[in-house]
Amino acid sequence: MSNRFQDTARRVLRVEADAVAALIPTVGAAFDAACQRLLDSPGRVIVTGMGKSGHIGSKVAATLASTGTPAFFVHPAEASHGDLGMITSGDVVLAFSNSGETAEVLAILPVLKRRGIALVSITGKPQSTLAVQADVHLEVAVEEEACPHNLAPTSSTTAALAMGDALAIALLEARRFSPEDFALSHPGGSLGRRLLLTVDDLMHSGDDMPLVTEDTVLTDALMEISRKGLGMTAVVDADGLLSGIFTDGDLRRVLDQPLSDLRQLRIDAVMVRNPVVIHSGRLAAEALKVMDERKINGLIVVDAERRPIGALNMHNLFKAGVA
Structure with a gap:
């Protein structure tokens, strides 16, 4: 040929x-x-x-x-x-x-x-x-x-x-x-999305944010996770400050333990304390980097006082074109 x-x-x-x-x-x-x-x-x-x-x-x-x-x-x-x-x-x-x-x-x-x-x-x-x-x-x-x-x-x-x-x-x-200047000229492109979108633009907040208090029983916390659809919930103390997080993955860990009655188990007994968070105003691309490095699928967004104000997961980043 x-x-x-x-x-x-x-x-x-x-x-x-x-x-x-x-x-x-x-x-x-x-x-x-x-x-x-x-x-x-x-x-x-x-x-x-x-x-x-x-x-x-x-x-x-x-x-x-x-x-x-x-x-x-x-x-x-x-x-x-x-x-x-x-x-x-x-x-x-x-x-x-x-x-x-x-x-x-x-x-x-x-x-x-x-x-x-x-x-x-x-x-x-x-x-x-x-x-x-x-x-x-x-x-x-x-x-x-x-x-x-x-x-x-x-x-x-x-x-x-x-x-x-x-x-x-x-x-x-x-x-x-700078790349940031370039992004301002290309807000519809992938670079613009990576450099302009913040976690505040993508997070689930208000009534859409999964949130329970420390004294919530596990079954109620699971209902909150199911309702909000992010595969996790933030846990706050009596002052409204973030004290922990509980995810679908944590549930599998709990079920592997010999626990007598899940209906009486409080969320603060099984939650992950001092979870990885991201602060309000940070770029969505930074959230992606944190998730990749820590091998996690979701993040709680907190304010300067560490009060949870939102939550987002990897799906949110993919949908926005950041990931």
Whole structure:
């Protein structure tokens, strides 16, 4: 059986990988200048580009916006028909064009110059009109496209995308953009859930919290566990402070003991004292870590005085997408 498809894939990946690798030694003062322009801008980064370069620009705009640099994409053809009004004097334009001669992009340059809007260009032709007219130019020339006819934008778009990502990450680091900041931009993603959700968001509280006092008999405590459906109950003393916990697993341990009358057995005689807890306000991800490390399936949430205010189990974390 012929491996021509695999051979083609390996060749394309090799050509594009070489194109990106070739950019590394070209990174220098111009890259610093581009980063500084974008970093110092009091406005947004307006990304533009036509055709395949436009698709790359749109992705780079999204990456910038999600990593701490306000940015959005403006189609150059639409810009000439009114969308230039979206660009303000404090913005910086980041323009992508492999040839540097894309008519739709060049058409908006006079307006940008007249309004004093800074321009950073990324092209494969350092002598092109767009490169020469830019305040800062980053070259992403490639020796060949991965297309066998050397026509379809492949290596060139990959190189432009890599350079755009390099800009975004350099700015991320300069802004000290943290995982918590990233989560605020991605509240619907798994990272956002891990970094933003607290145990208070997930815990069962109020009437939904399993809770009994120390003098409760075991059978009544089991009914409380069954009603609340968390496989456990918190146990409090006369002052309402947490004194212990009793779980489904503890019940199996009790049943293995030679006890005379379970109906008369008080919960404080069989509960686990000084249980592992988590404090209110802590991240749900921390609760997951505690459960994993201690090999337990549930936690009581307590306040600063160690009063139980809620309870959660592993199922709650899985359902919320934290685990």
